[in-house]
Amino acid sequence: MAEAVTASKGEFAALERGVALPPFELPVSREDVAAYLESTGEQNELWERYVPPLALGAFALGGLMARFKVPGGLVHTGQEYDFLEPVPIGETVEVSISVASNSERRGARMVVFAIELRILEQVVGRGRTTVLLAPEGTEVEVLPA
Amino acid sequence: MTTEPAAPEVAPVTRLIDQPRVNRYASGGRDPNPIHLDTPEAAATQFGRPIAHGMLVLALVSEAMTNTFGERWASGGHLKVRWRAPALPPLTVTARADLQKVADGVARYEVSCEDEHGTVLLTGTARAPVS
Numbered sequence: 371m372a373e374a375v376t377a378s379k380g381e382f383a384a385l386e387r388g389v390a391l392p393p394f395e396l397p398v399s400r401e402d403v404a405a406y407l408e409s410t411g412e413q414n415e416l417w418e419r420y421v422p423p424l425a426l427g428a429f430a431l432g433g434l435m436a437r438f439k440v441p442g443g444l445v446h447t448g449q450e451y452d453f454l455e456p457v458p459i460g461e462t463v464e465v466s467i468s469v470a471s472n473s474e475r476r477g478a479r480m481v482v483f484a485i486e487l488r489i490l491e492q493v494v495g496r497g498r499t500t501v502l503l504a505p506e507g508t509e510v511e512v513l514p515a
Numbered sequence: 516m517t518t519e520p521a522a523p524e525v526a527p528v529t530r531l532i533d534q535p536r537v538n539r540y541a542s543g544g545r546d547p548n549p550i551h552l553d554t555p556e557a558a559a560t561q562f563g564r565p566i567a568h569g570m571l572v573l574a575l576v577s578e579a580m581t582n583t584f585g586e587r588w589a590s591g592g593h594l595k596v597r598w599r600a601p602a603l604p605p606l607t608v609t610a611r612a613d614l615q616k617v618a619d620g621v622a623r624y625e626v627s628c629e630d631e632h633g634t635v636l637l638t639g640t641a642r643a644p645v646s
Contacts, residue, residue: 409543410574411530414581416589423589424577428570432545446569448597456589
């Protein structure tokens with residue numbers, strides 16, 4: 371895995387729209403799916419063949435956090451997903467993440483990351499992750515996901 | 516005039532989210548952020564205790580949609596949510612999806628998760644192909 375990038379609050383604020391992180395591969399095994407389902411409590415025979423789409427979303431976010439050390443005080447405020455194709459267990463998904471927007475509102479920095487999941491060249495899912503970095507000394511109403 | 520296919524009702528999903536479950540999600544969901552665990556970092560937050568992963572709460576919504584739509588959820592589902600309040604374990608969370616409309620073969624639901632005290636933890640929308 372590539373070395374994680376650590377961003378200060380200033381660097382985070384300076385993230386420009388369109389900046390892309392290096393893509394990474396996300397292999398998903400039967401054991402990965404079993405651990406995810408055991409943690410959420412979900413049971414569905416569909417997930418004996420396919421990866422739960424929200425598990426892919428969670429694993430992709432995990433990959434983002436492992437590669438991009440975000441500043442303390444960052445909160446995950448919103449999430450959007452389009453699940454386009456079921457992903458069979460055992461497949462390797464390529465994850466691409468880029469900055470979709472970066473704005474400031476009342477002193478708080480809001481960044482939206484766009485996430486795309488592909489198998490070979492086929493897009494199997496997309497997501498948008500919204501995070502908020504509150505101004506120093508303020509408490510936030512929503513908390514890290 | 517074409518008639519839209521009937522959209523199914525989505526049954527709620529209710530689950531206890533306690534600290535052991537949160538601990539398991541930290542590894543199973545690949546989010547080891549210490550604010551979710553029994554750590555000094557969690558104790559230092561404004562809540563003074565661990566906070567459940569928002570994605571763990573959201574998982575109940577996806578579960579409810581899967582129970583109704585099966586593979587169609589994984590091959591055409593859409594989800595857009597915003598977290599509204601922290602989930603402080605232990606709490607019992609209920610995920611609901613209320614049908615709003617059907618258009619062009621796609622059913623649209625308003626989704627939410629609430630705890631046993633009626634605190635709204637997340638709100639949003641979900642869409643899935645009806646056929």
